[in-house]
Amino acid sequence: MMVTIWFLVILLCLVMYVVLDGYDLGAGIASLFERNRHFKHEIVEVVATRWDGNETWLVLLGVALWAGFPLAFGVILPHLYLPLIVTLFALIARGASVEFISQNPQAKQAWVTLFGVSSLVAAFAQGFAIGSLTSAAPIVNGAFAGSAFGAFTPFSVLGGVTAVLVYLALGYGFLKIKSHGVMRESAARRGAAVAIAAVVAIVATLVAINATAAPLNLSTAGRAIAFWGLLLFAVAGVAMTVATFRRTTETVLADRLPFTGIVVTIVSVILAITVARYPVLLPPSLTLNEARSPDGSLIFLLVGIGLNMPLILFYNWFSHRTFGGKIVAEPHADGTATEIAVTSGSNS
Numbered sequence: 001m002m003v004t005i006w007f008l009v010i011l012l013c014l015v016m017y018v019v020l021d022g023y024d025l026g027a028g029i030a031s032l033f034e035r036n037r038h039f040k041h042e043i044v045e046v047v048a049t050r051w052d053g054n055e056t057w058l059v060l061l062g063v064a065l066w067a068g069f070p071l072a073f074g075v076i077l078p079h080l081y082l083p084l085i086v087t088l089f090a091l092i093a094r095g096a097s098v099e100f101i102s103q104n105p106q107a108k109q110a111w112v113t114l115f116g117v118s119s120l121v122a123a124f125a126q127g128f129a130i131g132s133l134t135s136a137a138p139i140v141n142g143a144f145a146g147s148a149f150g151a152f153t154p155f156s157v158l159g160g161v162t163a164v165l166v167y168l169a170l171g172y173g174f175l176k177i178k179s180h181g182v183m184r185e186s187a188a189r190r191g192a193a194v195a196i197a198a199v200v201a202i203v204a205t206l207v208a209i210n211a212t213a214a215p216l217n218l219s220t221a222g223r224a225i226a227f228w229g230l231l232l233f234a235v236a237g238v239a240m241t242v243a244t245f246r247r248t249t250e251t252v253l254a255d256r257l258p259f260t261g262i263v264v265t266i267v268s269v270i271l272a273i274t275v276a277r278y279p280v281l282l283p284p285s286l287t288l289n290e291a292r293s294p295d296g297s298l299i300f301l302l303v304g305i306g307l308n309m310p311l312i313l314f315y316n317w318f319s320h321r322t323f324g325g326k327i328v329a330e331p332h333a334d335g336t337a338t339e340i341a342v343t344s345g346s347n348s
Contacts, residue, residue, distance in 0.1 A: 002298040003288050006068040009305060013064055015270055017057035019170070019263055020316065024051045026171020028094065028119025029164065031112065033190065039183050040112050041101075042327050046178050048098045049323040053315045055091065060305070060312065067301045071142060072281050072291035078144040079137045079151055083129040090122035123167045124160040131159020131205075134212035136284045155205075155212050162205050165198035166266060169241075173259030176245070178327050184250070191258060192245035198262075199238050202269060209273075214283040216276035223275055230272035237264030 024047040031043045066073040077084070097115040101108050132151030137144060172191025176184055210216060218224040240261030247254050279288045292298070 002295050002302075003068075003292045006064070006292070006298050006302065007288055009302070009309075010061060010064045010068065011270075011274060013057050013061035015267055017054070017061055018266060018270070020054035020057060021051070022123075022167045022266070023170040023174040023259070024054055025094075025119045025123045026167035026169065027174055028116050028171070029123060029168045030171045030175060030187070030190070032116035032120065034186075036183075037109065037112075039186075040116075041108075042179070042183065043175065044098060044101055044112060044115055046175075046323075046327050050316075050319045051095070051098065053312070053319050056312050056315070060308065064301075064305060067305075068293055068298060069281060069288065069291040070293060072286060074142075075137050075139055075144045075282060075286070076133070078148065079146065080129045080132055081148045083125045083132060083151070083156075086125040087122055087129065090118045090125060093118035094122060120164065123164045126160075127163020128156045128160035130163070131156040134159075134209060134214040134283060136213040137282055137286070139286065153212070155208055158201070158205055158208055162198070162201040165194060165201050166262075169195045169198045169262050170259065170266075173241070173245075173262050177255045177259055180250075180326050184255075185248075188246050188248075188258075192242065195238075195241045195245060195258070195262065199265075202234075202265075206269075206273075212283070214277060214280065216273070217280075218276060226275045227272050230268045230275065234265045234268035234272070237261040237266075237268060241265065 027043050027047050031040045034040050034043065065076070094115055097111045097118060101111045101115065104111065129151075132153070134155055135151050135153050138146040138150075169191060172187045172194055175187035176191060179187060206216075216227070218227055238261065241258045242261075244254065244257040244261065247257075280286065281288050281291055293301070
């Protein structure tokens, strides 16, 4: 029972991170395709109000995995050293660029570019790492016995591309919620195209995963029903996204529907893959029970995680509530708009 609860905690952390940091990484990637410098600055400013809280879920995910399944953590870390190191440096560069954009006006555009590039690299590296978890991890006497390059497979590259497209779709969905006028129209137009590309990549991933060391296991009726039922929810999310992304009506509901559809799709696909692989945690055969900590440790750690999780949820809610509403550019006498404000309200 405890091992299942702990696994659900890890799954919650993963979903929260992918959705929350996914949209601000996607917004950063979107800034690379934006030619208007003022719009680029707006994207950075709106991400700057919440990215640190969103990344907290990644820290909690790492702690929960290390504490709850130490054997899996000890194998996953050396198995994914290179993509995880790239992810770490990219996230550091992104955080530094957000701060230096306002602190160093002379090199502002260079920092804005670094913000976009580091977001792209982090997204690809994360997808690459998740894709690498489908390759077999050799374990000898409870320790990883493979090469740091053993996880480099074509499926890992597909995972990286898929993550970039999914995050970018989330980013455009978020920017449609947060922007007005030309910027909103651009986010809607580009977001619709990227969403379709992301769906194609997700389908390719679900098909290709059966050629890896962690194929989908639909051997029982219960698994198959749950898997296909969750994919039906994903299809509904895709339909909602595609049907509403390019709507011109600017209302709170209309602007939120594309983002909501993408979130439904992401969560449904993650849960479907989880159902099809449970209880295998790491291929070819490392299960939750084999990798778990003792029940006493799990109960003790669950109290600590349980005390911290409401604080993180509150911080996420507070930052989104405080900096809710549309981003607007304050006009100058010469017609430019470089100072950014975030209007108050609940449209976050």
